[in-house]
Amino acid sequence: MNKRKLTIIISIVAVSIIAAALIIPNAIYRMNENLVEQEIVVEDIDISSLSDDIYTGSYQSGHMSADVEVTIENGMYSSIVLTDYAGINPSRANKVINAIIEQQTITPNQGDIGTQFTDKIVQKAIYYAIRYQYNTAS
Numbered sequence: 740m741n742k743r744k745l746t747i748i749i750s751i752v753a754v755s756i757i758a759a760a761l762i763i764p765n766a767i768y769r770m771n772e773n774l775v776e777q778e779i780v781v782e783d784i785d786i787s788s789l790s791d792d793i794y795t796g797s798y799q800s801g802h803m804s805a806d807v808e809v810t811i812e813n814g815m816y817s818s819i820v821l822t823d824y825a826g827i828n829p830s831r832a833n834k835v836i837n838a839i840i841e842q843q844t845i846t847p848n849q850g851d852i853g854t855q856f857t858d859k860i861v862q863k864a865i866y867y868a869i870r871y872q873y874n875t876a877s
Contacts, residue, residue, distance in 0.1 A: 781853065781862040783846045784869050787814040795822075796868025798860055802826040805864040807836075816840045819865060827857040835861045845869075 789811045797806040803826035810818040819836045821829065835858045838847040845862050852858055 781846055781859055781866060783844050784866060786811055786816065786869055789814065789869065789872070794868040794872055796864045796866070796871065797823075798863035798867055800860060800863075803856060803860050805832065805860045807861065807864045807868055809865055809868045811869075815843055821861065824860075827860050828855075831855060831857040832861045839865065 791812050792810075794809045794811065795807065796809065797804065804824060805821060805827055806823040808818075808820045808822055809816065810820075816839060819840060821832050821836065824832065835847075835852055838849045838852045839845055839862070841847070842849065845865055846853060853862065
């Protein structure tokens with residue numbers, strides 16, 4: 740094989756590798772976004788009859804996840820702590836948590852809360868903590 744053919748082959752391989760490195764992560768991100776959008780429906784849940792306790796919950800979708808500790812006192816959200824996360828915006832998660840505590844609902848009607856993937860992941864983790872009532876204090 741002469742130098743010219745070898746140079747062309749190496750160039751084609753290099754361009755293919757670069758293109759794949761740019762295209763594949765973007766395609767995976769878009770697929771994950773679509774999965775999250777399709778599967779996450781956040782429902783509110785009545786906490787008024789729950790025992791005072793600390794409940795733990797987690798939710799994962801694609802490359803995004805959140806773990807939370809939800810403290811219930813007198814049938815109300817007293818505290819919600821994001822204990823672990825991946826792929827979400829922690830500042831945004833705290834904004835969502837503050838709105839939930841302020842309005843005492845997983846689905847607060849405040850600005851754009853509930854419109855971003857971080858919101859939905861955190862809301863769903865809280866929902867799972869309450870719905871399945873895993874507690875840490877018992």
